[in-house]
Amino acid sequence: MARVEVAVVIKSEILDPQGKAILGALGRTGHPGITQVRQGKHFDLEVDDSVTDEELEVIASSLLANPVIETWEIRRLPS
Amino acid sequence: MARVEVAVVIKSEILDPQGKAILGALGRTGHPGITQVRQGKHFDLEVDDSVTDEELEVIASSLLANPVIETWEIRRLPS
Amino acid sequence: MTSSVNTGARIGVITFPGTLDDVDAARAVRYTGAEAVPLWHADDSLQGVDAVIVPGGFSYGDYLRAGAISAHATIMRTVIDEARKGLPVLGICNGFQILTEAGLLPGVVMRNSGLKFKCRDQWLRVENTNTVWTSRYEPGAEILVPLKNAEGRYVALPETVAELEGEGRVLFRYVGDQPRQGNPNGSLNDIAGICSADGRVAALMPHPEHAIDALTGPTDDGLGMFLSLVDSLLKV
Amino acid sequence: MTTPLDSVCVDTVTAAAATPETVQPYRELGLKDDEYAQIREILGRRPTEAELAMYSVMWSEHCSYKSSKVHLAYFGKTTTEEMRSKMLAGIGENAGVVDIGDGWAVTFKVESHNHPSYVEPYQGAATGVGGIVRDILAMGARPVAVMDQLRFGPADAPDTARVLPGIVSGVGGYGNSLGLPNIGGEVFFDASFAGNPLVNAGCIGVLRSADMYTAHASGAGNKVILYGSRTGLDGIGGVSVLASDTFSDDGNAGAGSNSRRKLPSVQVGDPFAEKVLIECTLEVFANDLVVGIQDLGGAGLSCATSELASAGDGGMHIWLDQVPLRATGMSPAEILSSESQERMCAVVTPDKVEDFLQVCQKWDVQADVIGEVTETGRLVITFYDEVVVDVPPRTVAHDGPVYRRPIQRPSTQDALQANTPDSLRRPQTLEELRETVFTMISSPNLCSRAWITDQYDRYVRGNTVLSQPSDSGLIRVSDDSNLGVSMSTDCNSRYTMLDPYAGAQLALAEAYRNVVTGGAVPKAVTDCLNFGSPEDPGVMWQLSEAIHGLADGCAVLGIPVTGGNVSLYNQTGGTAILPSPVIGVLGVIDDVRRRTITGIGQEAGETLILLGETRDEFGGSEWASVVHDHLGGMPPRVDLEAERLLGEILIAGSRDGMISAAHDLSEGGLLQAMVEMCLVGETGARLVLPTNGPASVADAFSLLFSESTARVLVAVPRSEELRFTEMCLARMQPMARVGVVDPEEQTLDIQDVGVFTLEELREAWEGTLPKLFG
Numbered sequence A, B: 001m002a003r004v005e006v007a008v009v010i011k012s013e014i015l016d017p018q019g020k021a022i023l024g025a026l027g028r029t030g031h032p033g034i035t036q037v038r039q040g041k042h043f044d045l046e047v048d049d050s051v052t053d054e055e056l057e058v059i060a061s062s063l064l065a066n067p068v069i070e071t072w073e074i075r076r077l078p079s
Numbered sequence C: 001m002t003s004s005v006n007t008g009a010r011i012g013v014i015t016f017p018g019t020l021d022d023v024d025a026a027r028a029v030r031y032t033g034a035e036a037v038p039l040w041h042a043d044d045s046l047q048g049v050d051a052v053i054v055p056g057g058f059s060y061g062d063y064l065r066a067g068a069i070s071a072h073a074t075i076m077r078t079v080i081d082e083a084r085k086g087l088p089v090l091g092i093c094n095g096f097q098i099l100t101e102a103g104l105l106p107g108v109v110m111r112n113s114g115l116k117f118k119c120r121d122q123w124l125r126v127e128n129t130n131t132v133w134t135s136r137y138e139p140g141a142e143i144l145v146p147l148k149n150a151e152g153r154y155v156a157l158p159e160t161v162a163e164l165e166g167e168g169r170v171l172f173r174y175v176g177d178q179p180r181q182g183n184p185n186g187s188l189n190d191i192a193g194i195c196s197a198d199g200r201v202a203a204l205m206p207h208p209e210h211a212i213d214a215l216t217g218p219t220d221d222g223l224g225m226f227l228s229l230v231d232s233l234l235k236v
Numbered sequence D: 001m002t003t004p005l006d007s008v009c010v011d012t013v014t015a016a017a018a019t020p021e022t023v024q025p026y027r028e029l030g031l032k033d034d035e036y037a038q039i040r041e042i043l044g045r046r047p048t049e050a051e052l053a054m055y056s057v058m059w060s061e062h063c064s065y066k067s068s069k070v071h072l073a074y075f076g077k078t079t080t081e082e083m084r085s086k087m088l089a090g091i092g093e094n095a096g097v098v099d100i101g102d103g104w105a106v107t108f109k110v111e112s113h114n115h116p117s118y119v120e121p122y123q124g125a126a127t128g129v130g131g132i133v134r135d136i137l138a139m140g141a142r143p144v145a146v147m148d149q150l151r152f153g154p155a156d157a158p159d160t161a162r163v164l165p166g167i168v169s170g171v172g173g174y175g176n177s178l179g180l181p182n183i184g185g186e187v188f189f190d191a192s193f194a195g196n197p198l199v200n201a202g203c204i205g206v207l208r209s210a211d212m213y214t215a216h217a218s219g220a221g222n223k224v225i226l227y228g229s230r231t232g233l234d235g236i237g238g239v240s241v242l243a244s245d246t247f248s249d250d251g252n253a254g255a256g257s258n259s260r261r262k263l264p265s266v267q268v269g270d271p272f273a274e275k276v277l278i279e280c281t282l283e284v285f286a287n288d289l290v291v292g293i294q295d296l297g298g299a300g301l302s303c304a305t306s307e308l309a310s311a312g313d314g315g316m317h318i319w320l321d322q323v324p325l326r327a328t329g330m331s332p333a334e335i336l337s338s339e340s341q342e343r344m345c346a347v348v349t350p351d352k353v354e355d356f357l358q359v360c361q362k363w364d365v366q367a368d369v370i371g372e373v374t375e376t377g378r379l380v381i382t383f384y385d386e387v388v389v390d391v392p393p394r395t396v397a398h399d400g401p402v403y404r405r406p407i408q409r410p411s412t413q414d415a416l417q418a419n420t421p422d423s424l425r426r427p428q429t430l431e432e433l434r435e436t437v438f439t440m441i442s443s444p445n446l447c448s449r450a451w452i453t454d455q456y457d458r459y460v461r462g463n464t465v466l467s468q469p470s471d472s473g474l475i476r477v478s479d480d481s482n483l484g485v486s487m488s489t490d491c492n493s494r495y496t497m498l499d500p501y502a503g504a505q506l507a508l509a510e511a512y513r514n515v516v517t518g519g520a521v522p523k524a525v526t527d528c529l530n531f532g533s534p535e536d537p538g539v540m541w542q543l544s545e546a547i548h549g550l551a552d553g554c555a556v557l558g559i560p561v562t563g564g565n566v567s568l569y570n571q572t573g574g575t576a577i578l579p580s581p582v583i584g585v586l587g588v589i590d591d592v593r594r595r596t597i598t599g600i601g602q603e604a605g606e607t608l609i610l611l612g613e614t615r616d617e618f619g620g621s622e623w624a625s626v627v628h629d630h631l632g633g634m635p636p637r638v639d640l641e642a643e644r645l646l647g648e649i650l651i652a653g654s655r656d657g658m659i660s661a662a663h664d665l666s667e668g669g670l671l672q673a674m675v676e677m678c679l680v681g682e683t684g685a686r687l688v689l690p691t692n693g694p695a696s697v698a699d700a701f702s703l704l705f706s707e708s709t710a711r712v713l714v715a716v717p718r719s720e721e722l723r724f725t726e727m728c729l730a731r732m733q734p735m736a737r738v739g740v741v742d743p744e745e746q747t748l749d750i751q752d753v754g755v756f757t758l759e760e761l762r763e764a765w766e767g768t769l770p771k772l773f774g
């Protein structure tokens, strides 16, 4: 049993309206110190020890993320 | 200028329909090794040095996450 | 209320768990006199249909990315194979998202720039009338059909968009003036629908199947797409 | 599933009998001393934790109607056999069912989800929609449409900006994902809802009259099947006081009495799970696999098991350990109280269990046999062979406490009614009148709802004939029929505040009028009564007045109340919301192609005719509210006979093709209706006010903005004008020719008042909500 985190973010060249909306709200609510916001997805997986890094890569690229517009980062956590 | 990552996840006792749907798909597509999936939000922030951890906490709890059903984790990245 | 003439054409309509507009796609098919053949996501056979419609809805809830999970459904493997061999395939709304996720069409469909679900009657221009799905329309025809989605923003890499434009593969474009008309969701180049190089695999975000009868839709402008298909099937 | 009994300390019936002196937290669970005593008397011992959880939730105001029951009984008294004749199921069932002919029946209901939507706007509203849809499904019907009735604090209040967008996207997010067209509703702003917005959700279902199901568990040996989502800790915040301290500490479940105490009572909806639950259930019905069925709503399994058992002829045994859980270490009390969404309970004969499970498997829906019907006459619930509940089911589900709460007309009521709008300053000049036009059409309660309704799918399933902005929604019952079901819900909380009896009748009248305006024949009524605290005698007076007004009104109109919902304790601090009896009228049209639309400009030449009489009535009006922030005097006069006659005229007019468009007059009066008919039809008109001689500013104001009832503005094709006016004369329907449609001009030209371009009108009417909410 291991815990794996996958962070999926939209490629920087692609418009992220959610990030933009949050940045706007931050400005309005008095947080000018935040200069840039991008929103992505976060996944917590519980995987048994049979699951290799290659399999995780496949899962991320084929399901959790869409390579056309997103990049991802996989982190195994010390359990 | 610093980079900050915020991971927002649904509280463990609260239903996560998204994770449920993904887990089902992983089962059907031949990844039985994944035993549990929770989907959350991932934010990449760029903040200037005036922004304190307290301010980040306020931002996370008021804008990025919904404290009623979500918890969050803030990580400053070495820039 | 099916048309009296039975053309003999058999058109499949796929149902995934969470598909919603399959009844509407099937109705549109029947309006043309063709037979609507229900196809189930878990089967791999297309039952020898002459064309396939991937209808709208929220297949598997679309919590991850619209269409992402359906693209891996059993029946989609067959659809992908057959489409590559020339089977006409139409994706509507969620169907569009599924076809891009399945790699049958380029680009992706993302969250509306307004971040809200938007339901309205939308003006479109038919940009290419030389496909099996649009031959019934006059070149440059403008049609009014319902639009209803939260993720309708068409996005692709610049070179992809250029290629689509260059090869006349932009099938439909949003037209009209803001705020009531025009681009509803921030789609690149106001793209509402695209097709494959041979024009046989097509998809659009708005709902022609909801514009086949002025009683229940804004117009019957959408019927042309289904009649176009039946024409092409009867020719061969 | 980890080992249960050592991880959960279970309070058994034996233990309860042995330890009568144990102190129980019944007050924290909302039970009064005498109610707790009553439970001990029923059982002849103290209740177990699980029993206490069951009784406390089932005897709550929300589930037991203990404060409203005695008043609701009046509906029964006023419903004649004649009115009942088309009613297949009425008050007491999950939802009323009405026979509409051709072998079709319709079931419909509106329910409140107010408090959860305040806590968590998106999920509160979403699960509200989910709950009402399961109610309709449980009658054996296919849900075919939803509606939502929303009431908020001031449109520009900060908290409204918090709750409104979330609630609207919750209603849409859930309903759209189910593939149910949204065909109507209400949005109303008033300061009294600031700390307590109202979120009511309605659903209409269609079935073949032969196929009706009810919550019924007869036939000893029949199996009880729980299917749908797993059972988790959702919404059990309430009973967490029961979590004993020996509780296993389980990270995954966030268990341990302390963390449990902090559990939020919010539930998260999974519309996808509900969508497959619907399809799965409809297939189960189609294959005739169930004896009885019950949705799991507010009180979860406590409610479903006790109601199924009470409705049956025998008893029931439930193996609680067979319930599939989402969290580990849940106690029996928690499992029974969980409000996890998207679950149903079915009673199935043993020979059909296999087939039932097969259908569930096809739809990938979890299903488990959790019990069976017995002859014991008792509801017995065991948890790993320990008896944790042993009760007479009716004492839980039906024979709860009944209160005759004190009723007192508020001393302030006279002063409120004496404070008439007569002294309010009215427009003196044409400029001021012109200004008033724009102020009114752009005001939050009168402006276009498009910003909200555009977030709802009104097209899915392809049977929507009328939806926003029509007066009523209209759905074709099926592809191969022209039969249509129409519905409108209405309530003017301000009128109701001034006079609750009249207010309820005015709400009924408007819903009725909205239905006939579309051309449908009213058949039945439902209600959702949103009021303040029943412990306030003034609120109880409002409630009983409203119920009497509604029941008496229905008797006059000859349509029965088939069901409803009561939501009390709607207040911010000490102050109650404006009384809000939302009334829904269901109508039927035998040919949907004959429906009447709202927009003018369909025919070459159309004459505008105003049906009904206009009096100078401004008590509780939008004008008084918007321009003077005034609420006082008496609401517009109720005239149900006039409404009924008006209805006959409109129904005949649409059936015989004499009317090309119609719009009822309500808040905002004639001006509002005229503007909406122009903007919806994208066509201009010339309006000539019915005065003898040129209209003075004073006359014009009164005629344009008065809110007299029983009025509808119709557009009649020139070719039909004579036939139509003769029909009105023959039936003594008051009417006045007030202008013509003007397809040439994109303007509204009001004689003696001025010319307005549709563009400027549209900007004012459509601009407000986008400006407020983005």
Ligand SMILES: Nc1ncnc2c1ncn2[C@@H]1O[C@H](COP(=O)(O)OP(=O)(O)O)[C@@H](O)[C@H]1O
Residues within 6 Å of the ligand: D147, D148, D149, D150, D182, D183, D184, D185, D186, D187, D449, D452, D453, D456, D467, D468, D469, D470, D471, D472, D473, D489, D490, D514, D664, D666, D667
């Ligand atoms: N919350 C809502 N959801 C869906 N439809 C709504 C909602 N609020 C208003 N509508 C629709 O917008 C239109 C205008 O509403 P309203 O002015 O209250 O109608 P009426 O005055 O005829 O009752 C109606 O078609 C109504 O059904």
Ligand SMILES: [Mg+2]
Residues within 6 Å of the ligand: D471, D514, D663, D664, D665, D666
């Ligand atoms: Mg109306």
